[in-house]
Amino acid sequence: MKIAVCVKEIYNLEQVKIIRETREPILDVPKKLDDLSKNAIEEALRIREKHGGEVVAISAGSKDLKKTIKEALAMGADRAIIVSEDFQSNAENTALILSKILSKDSFDLILFGDASSDEYSAQMAPRVAELLRIPQITYVREIKEISDGKIVCIRDMDYYYETVESNLPCVVSVTNEINEPRIPALKDILKASKKPVDVVSLNDLKVELVNPYQILENLAPEIDRKQEVIQGDLKEVVKQIVEVIRREI
Amino acid sequence: MKALLFSETPENFNRLSSMLKKLGLDIHGISFSEVKADYIYLANERLDYPSIVKAFEELGNKLNPDLYVFSSTKLGKEVASRFSQRTGLPCLTECLSVEIDGSSIIATRYSLGGKTLMKIKTDLPAVIAVVADAFEIEDFDFKMEKVDFEIKEADGINVISREEKRREKVGLRNADVVVCFGRGVRRKEDIELIEKLAEKLNAEIGCTRPISHDYRWLPEERMIGLSGEKISPKLLISIGVSGQIQHAVGIMNSKTVIAINNDENAPMKEYSDYYVIADLYSLIPELIKLL
Numbered sequence: 001m002k003i004a005v006c007v008k009e010i011y012n013l014e015q016v017k018i019i020r021e022t023r024e025p026i027l028d029v030p031k032k033l034d035d036l037s038k039n040a041i042e043e044a045l046r047i048r049e050k051h052g053g054e055v056v057a058i059s060a061g062s063k064d065l066k067k068t069i070k071e072a073l074a075m076g077a078d079r080a081i082i083v084s085e086d087f088q089s090n091a092e093n094t095a096l097i098l099s100k101i102l103s104k105d106s107f108d109l110i111l112f113g114d115a116s117s118d119e120y121s122a123q124m125a126p127r128v129a130e131l132l133r134i135p136q137i138t139y140v141r142e143i144k145e146i147s148d149g150k151i152v153c154i155r156d157m158d159y160y161y162e163t164v165e166s167n168l169p170c171v172v173s174v175t176n177e178i179n180e181p182r183i184p185a186l187k188d189i190l191k192a193s194k195k196p197v198d199v200v201s202l203n204d205l206k207v208e209l210v211n212p213y214q215i216l217e218n219l220a221p222e223i224d225r226k227q228e229v230i231q232g233d234l235k236e237v238v239k240q241i242v243e244v245i246r247r248e249i
Numbered sequence: 250m251k252a253l254l255f256s257e258t259p260e261n262f263n264r265l266s267s268m269l270k271k272l273g274l275d276i277h278g279i280s281f282s283e284v285k286a287d288y289i290y291l292a293n294e295r296l297d298y299p300s301i302v303k304a305f306e307e308l309g310n311k312l313n314p315d316l317y318v319f320s321s322t323k324l325g326k327e328v329a330s331r332f333s334q335r336t337g338l339p340c341l342t343e344c345l346s347v348e349i350d351g352s353s354i355i356a357t358r359y360s361l362g363g364k365t366l367m368k369i370k371t372d373l374p375a376v377i378a379v380v381a382d383a384f385e386i387e388d389f390d391f392k393m394e395k396v397d398f399e400i401k402e403a404d405g406i407n408v409i410s411r412e413e414k415r416r417e418k419v420g421l422r423n424a425d426v427v428v429c430f431g432r433g434v435r436r437k438e439d440i441e442l443i444e445k446l447a448e449k450l451n452a453e454i455g456c457t458r459p460i461s462h463d464y465r466w467l468p469e470e471r472m473i474g475l476s477g478e479k480i481s482p483k484l485l486i487s488i489g490v491s492g493q494i495q496h497a498v499g500i501m502n503s504k505t506v507i508a509i510n511n512d513e514n515a516p517m518k519e520y521s522d523y524y525v526i527a528d529l530y531s532l533i534p535e536l537i538k539l540l
Contacts, residue, residue: 011361013361013364016364025364091330091340117495118362119360119361122327122330123330123340124330125330126327126330127331127333130334135406136298136406138323139323152409157324158323158324159258159414160412160413161412161414162408162412163409164406164408165407166407212372213339216368216369217367217368218361219365219366220364220366221365225521226521226522226523227524228522230525231526234531234532237525237527240523242539245486245540248504
């Protein structure tokens with residue numbers, strides 16, 4: 001099995017602070033591999049353990065990606081192919097870049113997280129599948145079987161579960177319930193820096209980037225909470241809570 | 250202007266057709282059952298993406314709509330994305346509001362994991378997947394013309410079986426009082442404590458994603474957050490919830506928030522009016538006694 005896992009680097013959202021006056025986010029924070037990408041890597045590693053083969057992490061991101069991608073390698077991906085330069089980031093451009101990289105090789109299975117934790121738009125897997133003209137199985141909670149050039153998955157949809165079969169090659173996006181991603185040990189982290197990372201340029205890939213979206217604003221909604229702390233003697237605390245409850249309902 | 254709408258449930262369909270009518274659009278819609286639209290393409294039920302994308306291509310070519318609209322369910326998002334890639338039209342998913350601005354649309358959606366609200370503009374024609382729950386069903390004069398329509402089977406995937414999720418009717422969205430708990434509740438048996446408190450307050454019970462999706466202690470429809478229910482009670486009592494932003498998005502419209510947490514600096518503090526630092530296991534029984 002030759003498995004590609006398309007992963008995304010995102011800002012460490014927990015560290016993103018908001019400027020109180022302007023409500024603008026401060027994006028001067030470290031980046032990390034998205035948790036849902038880790039679910040996809042983990043699933044690929046489990047398939048490799050069972051069926052053998054190779055796991056290749058693929059990503060398009062900023063200059064920081066050279067560092068971020070090591071998280072995927074430390075988890076156990078064999079190698080990585082990345083674009084690591086500044087470009088107009090949108091679903092169209094990323095899908096185009098990923099599909100160009102993917103089409104240079106012949107992968108049996110292409111895994112994604114079902115969305116990314118930052119933008120949650122869930123467009124990437126279907127877009128890449130369409131560009132590669134192969135089927136997609138999105139929102140997969142369990143991969144039941146891979147054999148004879150076919151894959152069977154259980155999808156977790158809004159109103160139903162669905163068991164779906166597809167021929168390989170195929171794009172599969174996984175939910176965060178599919179597995180518990182492993183946490184690399186120190187030796188794995190050290191080993192990761194020796195694994196091959198192929199950095200390709202947008203020039204080499206000859207992609208024509210587009211920019212159909214105009215962001216008018218991106219501000220934090222106002223959180224106007226009192227944040228009054230209640231603590232101390234349990235009886236007093238309970239009394240205060242009851243007062244608030246009685247007042248509010 | 251014209252919209253082509255699809256939703257797999259009549260409720261979402263009607264919410265979205267009301268939203269679109271308000272924008273002054275003529276609504277053509279593909280539906281599996283009776284719904285409110287100007288032109289209703291009553292179709293055989295098919296829930297596989299290849300067939301729905303194909304049907305949209307076919308009707309789209311015929312009607313040339315300005316806006317292609319899906320509900321932002323998982324099916325809606327996957328069809329919207331694939332259709333957008335096939336046609337080269339721009340696509341926005343998880344839209345919370347939509348307005349028409351000349352020959353463009355402006356939509357809002359959460360960004361940065363819900364930390365911010367993004368206002369984003371793109372030219373028509375465009376594809377959007379809209380969070381149907383953000384809109385009410387209203388009484389408009391739709392033309393209600395019915396057309397029989399067949400969604401033909403298209404190649405792609407083979408659906409072997411489908412099992413309906415048993416969905417409990419949960420009144421979270423309209424509840425006046427909600428008691429919500431997270432991973433601070435350590436064992437499944439301890440939910441009894443939460444239930445007793447909820448009973449005293451006549452409250453609906455909600456939970457964070459790990460409780461419903463990882464531990465499966467409560468059904469998914471009780472999950473509050475970005476990918477679950479958005480609540481707006483008079484009073485929310487939040488118990489043992491750390492306050493991840495994906496959860497906080499679901500409680501933003503609560504009037505008053507009391508949070509009980511043993512961590513004095515959990516992110517939940519920022520979303521609370523009253524932040525009670527205490528061990529829930531000693532506090533809740535006492536609270537129940539006094540109510």
